[in-house]
Amino acid sequence: MDLLRWGRSPWGEWVLTHVSWSLFWASLFAGVLFFVAHASYMLFSAHRKRGAAETDALEAAHKNLPPKIERHSLAARLFHWVMAASMFVLLFTAFLPVVGIKFAWVQWHWMAGLVLAASIVFHIIHASFWLDFWSIWVGPKDIPELKAELLREFGHDVPGPKSGKYPLGNRLYHLAIVFAGLGVVITGMFMMVRVRTPLFVRNPYILRDTTWGLTYVTHGLAGVGLVGLVIAHVYFAVRPEKWWITKSMIFGWITRRHYLEHHEPSRWPVGGDERRNAKPAGQA
Numbered sequence: 001m002d003l004l005r006w007g008r009s010p011w012g013e014w015v016l017t018h019v020s021w022s023l024f025w026a027s028l029f030a031g032v033l034f035f036v037a038h039a040s041y042m043l044f045s046a047h048r049k050r051g052a053a054e055t056d057a058l059e060a061a062h063k064n065l066p067p068k069i070e071r072h073s074l075a076a077r078l079f080h081w082v083m084a085a086s087m088f089v090l091l092f093t094a095f096l097p098v099v100g101i102k103f104a105w106v107q108w109h110w111m112a113g114l115v116l117a118a119s120i121v122f123h124i125i126h127a128s129f130w131l132d133f134w135s136i137w138v139g140p141k142d143i144p145e146l147k148a149e150l151l152r153e154f155g156h157d158v159p160g161p162k163s164g165k166y167p168l169g170n171r172l173y174h175l176a177i178v179f180a181g182l183g184v185v186i187t188g189m190f191m192m193v194r195v196r197t198p199l200f201v202r203n204p205y206i207l208r209d210t211t212w213g214l215t216y217v218t219h220g221l222a223g224v225g226l227v228g229l230v231i232a233h234v235y236f237a238v239r240p241e242k243w244w245i246t247k248s249m250i251f252g253w254i255t256r257r258h259y260l261e262h263h264e265p266s267r268w269p270v271g272g273d274e275r276r277n278a279k280p281a282g283q284a
Helices: 021-040 052-063 076-093 108-130 140-153 169-193 209-238 239-252 256-262
Strands: 006-009 014-019 067-071 253-255
Touching: 014 140, 014 209, 021 169, 021 209, 052 256, 067 256, 076 209, 076 239, 108 169, 140 169, 169 209, 209 239, 253 256
Parallel strands: none
Antiparallel strands: 006 014, 067 253
């Protein structure tokens, strides 16, 4: 199976032109295979949330926690749903023609791309100045949590730390979506100069043929990668044990019980918690 497409430039040189659409079908199949395999595995997987007795003890220790705890602000939720809508439009307009559904897709595609680019710029600014920017990233500090989560998955009752605001799986997915999303947006902005839009003067000669080939290949690889990533995201969003997270992206809050079952209060302090606000002994 050829993964890349080649063509001859006007000067007779062999240059890359795009990825093979076989990769789209491979990504689609991988996404479907993943959720079938994961759903089967979850029938036998140990639950990762805290037990009832441990959660009851935490509730007694954190009496000042509000019944509803904000997880996502209105601005963060609006960004998520605008980004999701633009992502679906991009994927449908890109790949429906591949499966034989023909329509005038180019205009819808680049317009959705601009919406996605604008939402990403907004999110970077919003996360940098109004949110805890580093809470969504993974690093060496997360190794103890990863070890504990893996041991729990195999049925071991270990005392390792729970997650902060974002579970480890969410943070790893965020890292993947950052690379794929920036890949399609950056290359897509260059590709827009090759089509007629009210925004740019069409200039297909701004890059060399070999550079255009690499641009199209990068765009295609990121695009087919997003197919699998979106399938995984939707799958986890509709799973019953993850529905409390999905509802928080709709309503903005989670219950105190869910907060204590799934999170480490010391890693995600919440306003109103007397243990967070208490001063050390001897401090005025």
